[in-house]
Amino acid sequence: MRLLLDTRARHLPTEPVTDDDLARLYAWPEGGGVRANFVSTLDGSGVGADGRSGSINTEPDGRIFHLQRQLSHCVLVGAGTARAEGYRRGPTPIVVVSRSGRIPESLATGTGDVVLATCASSGRRDGDHVWVEGDETVDLPAVVARLRDAGMPGVLTEGGPRLFHDLLEAGVVDELALTLAPRIVGGDHTRVVAGNPLGGPSGLDAEVVHLLEEDGSIMGLWRVKP
Numbered sequence: 001m002r003l004l005l006d007t008r009a010r011h012l013p014t015e016p017v018t019d020d021d022l023a024r025l026y027a028w029p030e031g032g033g034v035r036a037n038f039v040s041t042l043d044g045s046g047v048g049a050d051g052r053s054g055s056i057n058t059e060p061d062g063r064i065f066h067l068q069r070q071l072s073h074c075v076l077v078g079a080g081t082a083r084a085e086g087y088r089r090g091p092t093p094i095v096v097v098s099r100s101g102r103i104p105e106s107l108a109t110g111t112g113d114v115v116l117a118t119c120a121s122s123g124r125r126d127g128d129h130v131w132v133e134g135d136e137t138v139d140l141p142a143v144v145a146r147l148r149d150a151g152m153p154g155v156l157t158e159g160g161p162r163l164f165h166d167l168l169e170a171g172v173v174d175e176l177a178l179t180l181a182p183r184i185v186g187g188d189h190t191r192v193v194a195g196n197p198l199g200g201p202s203g204l205d206a207e208v209v210h211l212l213e214e215d216g217s218i219m220g221l222w223r224v225k226p
């Protein structure tokens, strides 16, 4: 994997990047934040023909995906993605956002922490593993604040597209780690953000932090401008 651009460094390494370089590139800023991680095809699809992102990701993307999980305090994920991708418990705590208050079956067993973040209309009661924030909709800034208070300031959200939209709309996303996979799938598939237009006519602005490349996959990190 090679580094194509690093806006925080004066000189680019000429050698392939090491694990230490990657850990530095994806280290959380002081105080943490909310970082989204997605993969997209060249034609903007967030899924392959089977409706899952697992069919469009690539080996180098997978490496960055797992590294970011290791570096993060928790994974924040929509119930739709956890269901579609068969999320399982693991070393990084998983916080599942669900308006209806249903934990995906694949997360029901195994080891590792899972928290359900839901709203009062789900009928669920607040407790250690169920966080009720908001009445009819989940109050996402309140969930992020609660994660910080619980000692989990580095929040990695893996979407999906509807949750990412709502987090962007709520103004709580700091960074986007996006892989451009060298594939073109066509079809009428979801992009990595679903829902109403965001920001003004030209959307929200972001600035590039770094770009990596391996086997035609581009792994980038962008800072979302407030």
Ligand SMILES: NC(=O)c1ccc[n+]([C@@H]2O[C@H](COP(=O)([O-])OP(=O)(O)OC[C@H]3O[C@@H](n4cnc5c(N)ncnc54)[C@H](OP(=O)(O)O)[C@@H]3O)[C@@H](O)[C@H]2O)c1
Binding pocket: 037, 038, 039, 040, 045, 046, 047, 051, 052, 053, 054, 077, 078, 079, 080, 081, 082, 084, 085, 097, 098, 099, 100, 101, 102, 137, 138, 140, 158, 159, 160, 161, 162, 163, 164, 166, 190, 192, 194
């Ligand atoms: N390309 C990528 O990197 C990538 C990443 C992730 C997912 N995906 C793909 O995206 C597809 C899933 O898309 P999606 O948009 O349905 O995913 P999603 O946002 O994970 O799921 C939507 C569901 O999550 C819950 N949810 C999301 N936002 C919420 C909010 N603000 N408040 C309360 N609940 C919220 C709701 O669950 P309840 O119905 O339980 O209330 C909602 O029905 C899958 O095909 C997956 O493979 C692609």
